[in-house]
Amino acid sequence: MIYTVNSCISPPYCFIQVESRQMLKRRAVARCGLVLLSLWLCIQSVPINVDKAKETPKQDQLDPPQSADTGLHYDRYLREVVEYLEKDPHFKEKLKNADMDDIKGGKLAGELDFVQHNLRTKLDELKRDEMNRLRMLIKAKHDIKDGNGHMVDHQALLKQFQHLNHGNPDTFEVEDLDRLIKSATHDLxxxxxxxxxxxxxYEVRKEHERRERLKSMSEADRIREEQHYEEMRKKHADHPKVNHPGSEDQLKEVWHEKDGMDPADFNPKTFFKLHDTNGDEFLDENELEALFTSELEKVYNPGNEEDDMMEMEEERLRMREHVMNEVDTNKDRLVSMSEFMAATQKEEFHEKSEWETLEQKPLYTEEELRQFEEHLANEANQINSKSVELEKQRQELERRQEELNAKKLGQKNCSVCVIFTLQSVPAAPEGQQAPAVPGNIHPPPPPLLLCVCVCVCVCV
Structure with missing residues (x-):
């Protein structure tokens, strides 16, 4: 208020204040300009010559190679256990020389007794952490209810705990390693x-939805949509030759296009080492799938309407399975150098036939599509039945609410009526005593008090 009065009395003072603020802003802008100009001059100045010979070259800090994600719900626990076990020279040597039958049979798990004590302690900590994670998981799952109020599928829940020995929640023992190996092998x-x-x-649902859209179209729109669908199918099928996965032509194409090498200088051993990206002397499933990218790019392009990326990933998996079936002789889901070199000596390695892609064979039958539609119809009927039941419950709740509201309204009207009676009772004339009741020595109460008592009796 004081500032307002002063501004009204002395307008020149306000003008001086505004002018001084503007001057301060101009000065601030000028100073910022000087600072920016100085920075620009520093950047544009001639650099100082540095003797590069005296400089110490910086060493690139490379992170340790990360294991590929297996896709299992306990993938992190599995990888951490393997990483710790590989730090023990004795166990690592046994793991390297073990075949898949020994691993599945539990022979490798018995070597845990010879692992160093400090590593066993770390494994104990890992197990306790995993136990805590699973306890949180089961608690969360028990809190989840489905639409009927029943608990979730207990069998599906128990499958997530098969990789641990719950009888001993504190220490990591031979049985834990055996369970982990068998669970991981089975799940993979x-x-x-x-x-x-x-x-x-996914493919069946996609076709079902396409046919449902056609049903809702007019005849002319349906014809145009069918023509467009056939055009997209033909366009997708029109692609360069896809080499047989794992064949000489396919590997040479990767050697030339991805590795930048001359196809005439193709060397299988060098190729193996180039694509063993984590340096563990094996080609795992992820490293194998990376080899098929060039072939998949011939068929699938994310920018094309006719190409489905879900189909591309299915194609990649099929290629990897095909190579594993031909090359992975001990079925450990890894390709060793010896297995890879042996595969290059087979007749299949020089196969020139084209790989049969997904669009060249049916992915499902009409019977499977019919069963899927029946399943959807049953689900829709169940949902409709639940909707009808819920509607009945809603109507019943509304009816009860209306009854409750009517009851409350009746009580309110009763009170109003009594109050009106109270206001209608005339008071006794001033100075006149009310007549006494025979046999009662006390005078009667005033009419107002008597009416209040009647009100309480009626409303209660």
Whole structure:
């Protein structure tokens, strides 16, 4: 308020204030300009010559190679256990010389007794952490209810705990390693099958939705849509030759286009070392799948309407499975140098035939599509039944709410009526005593008090 009065009385003072603020802003802008100019001059100045011979070259700090994600829900725990075990020279040597039958049979797990004590302590900590994670998981799952209020599938839940010995939650023992190996082997063997099943469901659903869209179209629109669909199919099928995965032509193409080498100088041993990216002397599934990128790019382009990237990933998996079946002789899901070199000596390695891509064979039958549509229809009927039941429950709740509201309204009207009676009772004339009741020595209460008592009796 004081500032407002002063500004009204002395307008020149306000003008001076505004002018001084503007001057301060100009000075601030000028100073910023000088600073920016100085920085520009520093940047444009002639650099000082440095004797590069005296400089110490900086060493690149490379992170340790990371293991490929297996896709299992306990992948992190599995990788950490393997990393710690490989730090023990004795166990690492046994692991290197073991075949898949020894690993599945549990012979390798018995070597845990000879692992160094400090590593065993770390494994104990890992197990306790995993136990805590699973406890949190099961608690969360018990909190989740489905639409009918039942608990989640306990069998599916218990499968997530098979890789641990819950009888001993504190220390990592031979049984823990044996369980972990068997669970991982079993789950990885089923991983591809689950992927194929999910992909088939995806394709069936996609075709079902396409046909449903056609049903809702007019005849002219339906014809145009069918023509467009056939054009896209033909366009997708029109691609360069896809070499057989793992064949000489396919590997030479990677050697030339990705590695920048002369096809005439192709050397299988050098090729293996170039693509063993983590240096563990094996080609794992991820390293193998990376070899098929050039072939997949011939068929699939993310920018093309006719190309489905879900189909590309299914194609990549099929290629990897094909190579593994031909090259991975001990079925350990890894390709060693010896297995790779042996595969290059087979007749299949020089195969010139083209790889049969997904669009060249049916992915599902009409019977499978019909079963899928029946399943959807049953689900829709169940949802409709639940909707009808919920609607009945809603109507019943509304009816009860209306009854409750009517009851409350009746009580309110009763009170209003009594109050009106109270206001209608005339008071006794001033100075006149109310008549006494025979046999009662006390005078009667005033009419207002009597009416209040009546009100309480009526409303209660």
């Amino acid at each position: 063997e089923n991983y591809d099958k689950d992927h194929h099943d999910n992909f088939k469901k």
